[in-house]
Amino acid sequence: MEIREITDGDWAQVWPIVREVVRAADTYTYEPDLTEEAARGTWVEKPPSRTVVAVEDGRVLGTAKMGPNRGGPGSHVSTASFMVDKEVRGKGVGGALCAHVLDWARAKGFAGMQFNAVVESNAAGLRVYERLGFEIVGTVPGAFEHPTLGRIGLHVMYCDFG
Amino acid sequence: MEIREITDGDWAQVWPIVREVVRAADTYTYEPDLTEEAARGTWVEKPPSRTVVAVEDGRVLGTAKMGPNRGGPGSHVSTASFMVDKEVRGKGVGGALCAHVLDWARAKGFAGMQFNAVVESNAAGLRVYERLGFEIVGTVPGAFEHPTLGRIGLHVMYCDFG
Numbered sequence: 237m238e239i240r241e242i243t244d245g246d247w248a249q250v251w252p253i254v255r256e257v258v259r260a261a262d263t264y265t266y267e268p269d270l271t272e273e274a275a276r277g278t279w280v281e282k283p284p285s286r287t288v289v290a291v292e293d294g295r296v297l298g299t300a301k302m303g304p305n306r307g308g309p310g311s312h313v314s315t316a317s318f319m320v321d322k323e324v325r326g327k328g329v330g331g332a333l334c335a336h337v338l339d340w341a342r343a344k345g346f347a348g349m350q351f352n353a354v355v356e357s358n359a360a361g362l363r364v365y366e367r368l369g370f371e372i373v374g375t376v377p378g379a380f381e382h383p384t385l386g387r388i389g390l391h392v393m394y395c396d397f398g
Numbered sequence: 399m400e401i402r403e404i405t406d407g408d409w410a411q412v413w414p415i416v417r418e419v420v421r422a423a424d425t426y427t428y429e430p431d432l433t434e435e436a437a438r439g440t441w442v443e444k445p446p447s448r449t450v451v452a453v454e455d456g457r458v459l460g461t462a463k464m465g466p467n468r469g470g471p472g473s474h475v476s477t478a479s480f481m482v483d484k485e486v487r488g489k490g491v492g493g494a495l496c497a498h499v500l501d502w503a504r505a506k507g508f509a510g511m512q513f514n515a516v517v518e519s520n521a522a523g524l525r526v527y528e529r530l531g532f533e534i535v536g537t538v539p540g541a542f543e544h545p546t547l548g549r550i551g552l553h554v555m556y557c558d559f560g
Contacts (some may be wrong), residue, residue, distance in 0.1 A: 239523070248489050253505070258470070258490060261470055261471050262471075264470070264471075265468035265469050265470050265471055265472030265473070266469055267469045267470045268469050268471075270468050272446070305541075306427035306429055306515060306541075307427050307429045308420070308423055308426070308427050308429045308430050309423050309424075309426075309427055309430075309542050309543040309544065309545075310515065310541055310542055310552065311427070311428030312543060312549075313538070313541045315539075326440050347540060347549070348540070348541075348542065350538055353468060353472065355548020356508065365552065371537075373536035373537065373538055373554070374514055374534075374537075374554050375533035375535065375536075376475070376535055376554065376556050377556070377558065378509060378558075379467075379468075379472060379475045379510075379512065379556075380472055381471040381472070383471075387474075390472065392535070392536050392538065392554050394538050394539070394541075396539065396540075
């Protein structure tokens, strides 16, 4: 599996992954009815941010985006998001993408990486993030309306590079 | 003092307030060199979000914006931001604006209000927020590059309406 910058030609494979994740509405606070155009505008980042795909034998298995979490006096902390094809979850794609974005952010000189809204029911994500050095900074109670679990918490997580 | 929706004619008084706050770069993670056009696009919200001004005798003393903090499954939690004219700080303008946005968010049926990035050195803001029911959910260490204090924490705060 190779992780590389997204190209225009990848979008046809990336969009079905993004669409499934936003329609499921159980891990991200995107609008569930997000259009393809809006999704592309949101997911495919411009410099200094960056979007990558994880590819194996020409097939896109997952995607990640990364960049500064905030502007101005907050721009030394990075952030990132991940989406993995439903068909290949649990096989290490998310972990590889997370390790990749951490390497990128360290190399770029960021001081750490913050996740602003990790749904507390996202056990697979949390396992990866904690293994790679993230800690839960705090949890906003009931801030995520889960389709089956009701209102559950959103974690703020941070990985310090110091 | 009256708090009301911003009008086109107010911007000439709002921009100097926004400019001073972003140039000082000690309370918000806006780019310090934010242009007037970008500031207007960021600060003057479109529905369902909303921007107000606090006015006394035709003079704008402060401004606030408010709306959903996130999209989709996160849209039941509100957020808000405040800026007060440097000349009239410490006189209750910020507190009145904060009480106003909380009333608005409760009336709109939001479940609570979240602040995503409160600079830990912002003692005046913290005093107001805590008095009005906000609690610190967690603090991202060193996430704010303060012009004189160096890297200090950013609090995530939450006020539950339940």
